[in-house]
Amino acid sequence: MEKKHNGQRVIVVGTRQSALALTQTGQVIDDLERISREHGCDYKFEIKKIVTKGDRILDVTLSKVGGKGLFVKEIEQALLSGEIDLAVHSMKDMPYELPEGLMNGAVPKRVDPRDCLIMRQGSSLADLPRGARVGTSSLRRSSQLKHAREDLKLESIRGNIDSRIRKLETEGLDAIVLATAGLMRMGWEDRISASVPVDVCLPAVGQGALGIECRRNDEQIRELLSLYNDAETEIAVRAERSFLGALNGGCQVPIGAYCEIVGTDGGDRLLSMTGMVGTPDGETLLKESKRGTDPEQLGRDVAAALVSRGADRILAEIGG
Incomplete structure (x- = not known):
């Protein structure tokens, strides 16, 4: 059932409730509002926050939580039920197979796909002292950083960006590894100590890109999102x-x-x-x-x- 306000369609946008998720969703809505005005649609948008399994379970590493779609499943269920009309995901969180009836309606222009280090001291991976303690929740990052520097001690940290940055201090780590894109979207580029080259640490699939998911049978939303899609990124x-x-x-x-x-x-x-x-x-x-x-x-x-x-x-x- 479409939501209306003064005759206008209200598009309900589902997202996780972290600061990063809300920030990037707000940026997407700004873009879609502009596009809809330019094409005479003038839709209204509202945000619905949804808690996912990956957000609820923070005391174990992601690889041990198990399953795919840890950060998207509940949001996809809301899409299928009509509770929301589209969803904004970090593409790297999206499993390969989408549920029947859903599709990626748009992949906006990608930002920097690389990982980065936030360090206590130094400005490159080589500057980390021997045996440095490095925080990450990602097996992909651990594997590649240990391969590049077998002396490093990789330690599991979970949580949103700001809580992981705090753990650099509270847990006495020498560095943490994050996706550059998240820091860029938050306007926190100045916190980056070093970018990690892709030949040292390949990013996650889709890292730096967003996926805007919608129902296949919603022609209005599909048409709007087609105008937002960046062909080269897609x-x-x-x-x-x-x-x-x-x-x-x-x-x-x-x-x-x-x-x-x-x-x-x-x-x-x-x-x-x-x-x-x-x-x-x-x-x-x-x-x-x-x-x-x-x-x-x-x-x-x-x-x-x-x-x-x-x-x-x-x-x-x-x-x-």
Whole structure:
């Protein structure tokens, strides 16, 4: 049932209730309000906060909570029931398979996909002292950072961005690892001590991008979101998500991927993608890079190359 106010359609936007989720949802709504005015729709928007399983369980690492879609399942249920009309997700939280009846309606322009360090001292990974204690909740980050610096002591921290930054002090850590995009969206770039190059730490699938999810049968919303979609970001993210799907991976296993457009080939966009699968201890880190013009095929090809080297066995052992 569509919600109306003075004859206008009210679009209810579902989101997690963290400061970052609300900030990025507010930015999306600002963009959609502008687009709807420009195209004579003039919709009204309102936010509905939804608590997800990943938000409720904060005392164990994400990899031990289990399951896929830890931060999206309850929001998707609200979409299917008609309680909300669209949802704003961090793309890296979205599982490959969406529920029947839902779709990614738009992938806005991506911001910096890299991970970054917030450090007590120094301005690069090399500046961390030997045996430094580094906080992260991500097996993907732990695997790659341990591979780059086997002396580092990776420690699990959970919570939203500001609570993790506080733990740098309260838990006596030397550094914490976060997604650069989240800090950028909060306007906290000045807190970043060092960016971690993608050749050292590949980002999570879709990191730096948002996914705007909607119902397939809602033509008005689909039309609005089509005007918001960034084609280049969408294509790159499709390749990364195809890779994730081919490996049947969730967002909490040591899988990373990054795809970018590097040129054209016969009129098609030429994509370059690197994917990785690693063991949590960083001892084994498998990487493959390929180029292609078909994003879904490219993702599958990179995944197949990694499987041929044993990636499936690594993921099976971890429970991915």
